[in-house]
């Protein structure tokens with residue numbers, strides 16, 4: 001589908017703040033990694049993989065996403081996965097990305113933490129050299145696992161604390177409230193790491209409140225269900241809390257039943273600092289510009305500019321870099337036909 005905003009979106013400088021690098025594993029790459037690592041995968045071909053990507057909730061997706069990650073074995077795999085994501089992101093004029101990784105998905109299969117993180121860092125360095133796109137890493141804890149496992153992962157990460165911007169929280173939300181990880185997040189903050197968490201994707205507004213009060217998050221991932229609670233919306237707006245919203249993910253996981261009724265417009269109207277992101281682009285049908293286009297019919301050009309500005313304002317870049325990116329957006333918007 002094309003929209004009147006397509007060309008404007010394509011050229012708009014933007015940051016991506018909600019991207020699971022394991023979720024950028026395209027079906028073709030899955031086969032290539034399976035072949036070179038001699039790993040069996042339960043699919044005959046790429047079409048069979050795509051046909052399996054029909055989800056009715058978050059857990060349906062997670063089951064297949066963790067299975068897909070089995071093909072990732074070596075530092076080279078993690079590096080190649082990362083450079084491929086950044087090649088696509090750069091083509092969407094993403095100038096900066098803060099990417100999630102799920103170490104426990106790999107260390108629980110016997111892949112050393114260092115193999116994962118060194119591969120990702122090599123890919124990020126290569127992307128910066130190739131495209132000038134800057135990058136940060138966010139270590140996510142799997143919330144369906146216990147607090148002790150998260151503490152063990154935080155300890156394993158110690159040699160790389162200076163290379164990791166933040167900790168995050170992902171995987172199965174309902175039944176695994178933020179409170180379960182309050183002590184781990186506190187420990188991470190002592191080591192100078194920032195904090196983000198998925199909340200309010202499937203979980204209730206109270207999980208968003210816990211993420212604020214108990215995890216002291218710097219950014220809220222998804223946050224859709226916060227809209228059910230007026231007091232919470234007012235608080236998020238007053239705090240200028242960044243929400244990393246993922247339209248195609250919301251639709252694929254049935255968080256939103258119709259993209260034409262996606263709440264992005266309501267979020268902006270409430271004064272929330274919303275951003276647009278791709279979450280798991282290989283599984284949800286599109287990269288960041290596809291996500292912008294999915295909600296563009298609901299928005300005017302000034303709102304698209306606000307979304308792009310918000311992505312840098314909500315990033316972990318320093319003030320001088322944020323200012324440079326905001327000036328680039330304003331120059332682009334002023335010059336666009």
Ligand code: HPA
Nearest residue numbers: 020170171172198279280
């Ligand atoms: O959208 C998501 N939600 C929770 N966990 C995840 N892990 C990858 N993507 C997601």
Ligand SMILES: [Zn+2]
Nearest residue numbers: 020170198279
């Ligand atoms: Zn996510």
